Amino acid sequence: MSEFRDSATGAPPDEYVEAEIHRLLAEDPAVAEQGITVVRRERGLVLYGEVESPHRREEILRRVAERFPDVPVTSDIGVIRAQAPTEVEQLP
Amino acid sequence: MIRIAAVGDVHMDEDVVGRFRPALDELPDCADVLLLAGDLTRHGTEAEARCVAREFGGLGVPVLTVLGNHDHQSDQVPQVVKVLEDAGIRVLEGEGTVLEFPGGRLGVAGVKGFGGGFAGRCASDFGEPEMKAFVRTTNESARALEAALRGLDCDLLVALTHYSPVPDTLAGEPLEIYPFLGSYQLGQAIDSTPTALALHGHAHAGSERGTTPGGVRVRNVAHPVIKQAYSIFHLGDHLDASEVSGIGHSGIQQSWS
Numbered sequence: 067m068s069e070f071r072d073s074a075t076g077a078p079p080d081e082y083v084e085a086e087i088h089r090l091l092a093e094d095p096a097v098a099e100q101g102i103t104v105v106r107r108e109r110g111l112v113l114y115g116e117v118e119s120p121h122r123r124e125e126i127l128r129r130v131a132e133r134f135p136d137v138p139v140t141s142d143i144g145v146i147r148a149q150a151p152t153e154v155e156q157l158p
Numbered sequence: 159m160i161r162i163a164a165v166g167d168v169h170m171d172e173d174v175v176g177r178f179r180p181a182l183d184e185l186p187d188c189a190d191v192l193l194l195a196g197d198l199t200r201h202g203t204e205a206e207a208r209c210v211a212r213e214f215g216g217l218g219v220p221v222l223t224v225l226g227n228h229d230h231q232s233d234q235v236p237q238v239v240k241v242l243e244d245a246g247i248r249v250l251e252g253e254g255t256v257l258e259f260p261g262g263r264l265g266v267a268g269v270k271g272f273g274g275g276f277a278g279r280c281a282s283d284f285g286e287p288e289m290k291a292f293v294r295t296t297n298e299s300a301r302a303l304e305a306a307l308r309g310l311d312c313d314l315l316v317a318l319t320h321y322s323p324v325p326d327t328l329a330g331e332p333l334e335i336y337p338f339l340g341s342y343q344l345g346q347a348i349d350s351t352p353t354a355l356a357l358h359g360h361a362h363a364g365s366e367r368g369t370t371p372g373g374v375r376v377r378n379v380a381h382p383v384i385k386q387a388y389s390i391f392h393l394g395d396h397l398d399a400s401e402v403s404g405i406g407h408s409g410i411q412q413s414w415s
Contacts, residue, residue, distance in 0.1 A: 095201060098200045098201055098228065098231070100362070101167075101362030101363060101382055103363070115362065115363070115382070116362070116382040116385075118168070118169050118170075118173075118174045118177070118381075119173045119174050119177075121173045122173065146381050146382050146385060147385050147386060148177045148178050148181060148381075148386070148387045149180075149181055149386055149387060150180070150181035150184050150188075150386070150387055150388075151181075151384075151386045151387070151388065151389055151390055154161070154188075154390040154391065154392050155377075155389065155390070155391050155392070156391075156392045156395070157354070157355060157375055157391050157392065157393045158393075158395075158396070
């Protein structure tokens with residue numbers, strides 16, 4: 067399959083990059099995250115979501131930077147808290 | 159009263175073993191049972207299942223689970239199930255079990271479930287073989303859930319799935335991916351039986367609370383949604399002594415000490 071590239075810059079359109087990153091996050095065995103959102107901002111792509119460890123967060127950024135070295139990507143990914151609950155929900 | 163702890167989408171691997179354990183060690187004091195709503199692993203490997211077994215095995219309360227889509231990724235489902243069951247974690251897929259507690263008999267039926275979408279905006283059993291296979295997978299899963307729910311003789315009935323039975327608990331996810339997150343057929347199965355509570359995971363950006371069209375409460379217990387080790391639900395306050403059946407009834411019940 068041929069890749070469409072912007073004639074002026076030679077770069078693939080942002081929307082395809084966004085789609086590729088989204089699929090990379092799920093399909094790359096080193097990541098396997100389906101819950102990360104890729105949002106296009108004026109200054110580049112921002113990754114949102116939550117993962118189970120700091121290691122996984124770093125791995126996501128490493129893999130994306132490796133695959134798309136020219137795309138400015140920042141991360142706002144959090145690590146999910148795992149403390150015991152302080153309240154219960156009473157159901158009828 | 160029966161106390162149910164639940165969480166889904168814990169995505170265990172070597173790097174996170176031990177994270178849940180401090181909270182899990184408190185479980186016997188605050189819950190009768192732990193229900194896991196699938197996606198226990200990252201890639202569904204036997205090695206990751208061993209991490210799940212280390213983290214969620216030997217808790218002092220019974221642990222029941224369904225598998226999620228991640229747990230199918232490496233085509234090692236039989237090995238994953240064996241590792242979990244060897245650790246005392248009961249895996250439900252189209253079946254159920256009844257647990258006897260001082261507060262009554264809790265019936266839990268589980269399936270992974272599947273996508274397809276919700277009423278009026280769903281995939282149909284029509285067209286290409288791939289499309290028909292997709293929808294038939296959903297239909298079969300819902301039928302299996304309904305049969306498992308119907309087969310349980312208990313005081314309180316809970317449906318456990320990975321995929322969502324309602325769109326309510328997907329709020330926060332992009333509308334476009336709802337058909338990959340759940341299906342109305344699961345809700346229909348739940349509503350056809352006297353289910354008290356439906357628990358699911360899968361939708362990491364969804365929301366906690368919803369109800370089926372028939373009024374059954376639905377809770378999305380995906381870890382990124384509840385943002386704590388597990389949630390606890392108290393059910394069955396209405397079960398007075400006369401309604402709760404005696405312990406020791408024969409049949410498929412299992413006693414837990």
